[in-house]
Amino acid sequence: xxxxxxxxxxxxxxxxxxxxxxxxxxxxxxxxxxxxxxxxxxxxxxxxxxxxxxxxxxxxxxxxxxxxxxxxxxxxxxxxxxxxxxxxxxxxxxxxxxxxxxxxxxxxxxxxxxxxxxxxxxxxxxxxxxxxxxxxxxxxxxx
Amino acid sequence: xxxxxxxxxxxxxxxxxxxxxxxxxxxxxxxxxxxxxxxxxxxxxxxxxxxxxxxxxxxxxxxxxxxxxxxxxxxxxxxxxxxxxxxxxxxxxxxxxxxxxxxxxxxxxxxxxxxxxxxxxxxxxxxxxxxxxxxxxxxxxxxxxxxxxxxxxxxxxxxxxxxxxxxxxxxxxxxxxxxxxxxxxxxxxxxxxxxxxxxxxxxxxxxxxxxxxxxxxxxxxxxxxxxxxxxxxxxxxxx
Ligand SMILES: [Zn+2]
Numbered sequence: 001x002x003x004x005x006x007x008x009x010x011x012x013x014x015x016x017x018x019x020x021x022x023x024x025x026x027x028x029x030x031x032x033x034x035x036x037x038x039x040x041x042x043x044x045x046x047x048x049x050x051x052x053x054x055x056x057x058x059x060x061x062x063x064x065x066x067x068x069x070x071x072x073x074x075x076x077x078x079x080x081x082x083x084x085x086x087x088x089x090x091x092x093x094x095x096x097x098x099x100x101x102x103x104x105x106x107x108x109x110x111x112x113x114x115x116x117x118x119x120x121x122x123x124x125x126x127x128x129x130x131x132x133x134x135x136x137x138x139x140x141x142x143x
Numbered sequence: 144x145x146x147x148x149x150x151x152x153x154x155x156x157x158x159x160x161x162x163x164x165x166x167x168x169x170x171x172x173x174x175x176x177x178x179x180x181x182x183x184x185x186x187x188x189x190x191x192x193x194x195x196x197x198x199x200x201x202x203x204x205x206x207x208x209x210x211x212x213x214x215x216x217x218x219x220x221x222x223x224x225x226x227x228x229x230x231x232x233x234x235x236x237x238x239x240x241x242x243x244x245x246x247x248x249x250x251x252x253x254x255x256x257x258x259x260x261x262x263x264x265x266x267x268x269x270x271x272x273x274x275x276x277x278x279x280x281x282x283x284x285x286x287x288x289x290x291x292x293x294x295x296x297x298x299x300x301x302x303x304x305x306x307x308x309x310x311x312x313x314x315x316x317x318x319x320x321x322x323x324x325x326x327x328x329x330x331x332x333x334x335x336x337x338x339x340x341x342x343x344x345x346x347x348x349x350x351x352x353x354x355x356x357x358x359x360x361x362x363x364x365x366x367x368x369x370x371x372x373x374x375x376x377x378x379x380x381x382x
Contacts, residue, residue, distance in 0.1 A: 092364050100362065101375050107371060
């Protein structure tokens, strides 16, 4: 077992092809072509480029990821993050500025697919054109 | 007629905001005053401090974006005026805020705001206002907010009857749209489901949940917000 405080760092001048498996925290600033499997928390630094999937406890993303991300706990996308892939986590935070193309499956309240019928639409009414006519009667408009 | 309640003319919130703004931000620079020609390393004029203190206590009325419900023209007006005239069609525009708290089958058009309260029912006619809060029931007619529509938990409506630039789903509200809908900003504090394209920002607040599909340049998800969706978030300048 690694020391509680020890963090594996892949610095920005390092390029790895293959899978990284770690039980302790990992920080990646370099390039990874392959998957990252990390039982602890990961940080994907601003200069990092990952082509592969992530399976982590939680992850802070500042760099670029092309692949799917699964976090047991939290995904934290900072404003510089670029993610092309699907994400799944218990908790999510996204800062303005991110690029994100993919599917998200994050439901902190846990009520899986609790898509209760929305605000019971008053059906019978025919779908009138969406409020385009400004020329309605305006009784109160000219008092 | 009793369904409709006209709110007080005084826009006190705007006044309070303006005073607070003046207090917190301090002196404003005079609007578009041409910079005086002076040598590069000249010291600021001695009277500037006194002048700044005086301006600091002045509450500038806010500028409002007005949408003419008669001709569709948009313009800016500063503060509240007694008679608001559209510069294009020259018609006088209503500026009052209204609350509808009983059955209503008439059109209400204003550059102010409308609240369809919990007991309010829109049977027919068109509601047109800057901001519209829906807490009541829409059984017919149309609802168009020239700026923002807010959907509260008790609201009952057909989403097809709603049109707005910005959409807010209040905490506890559940809102499902059919088909692709375009908005500028979307604020999600309740549950919002559908296919959306936003030209501005989309914010999912803690406790809110966005479902379906979303395309747009800006997305913010606060911790505690839910996101079960297919996303295409590309900030301007990226591709
Ligand atoms: Zn006009």
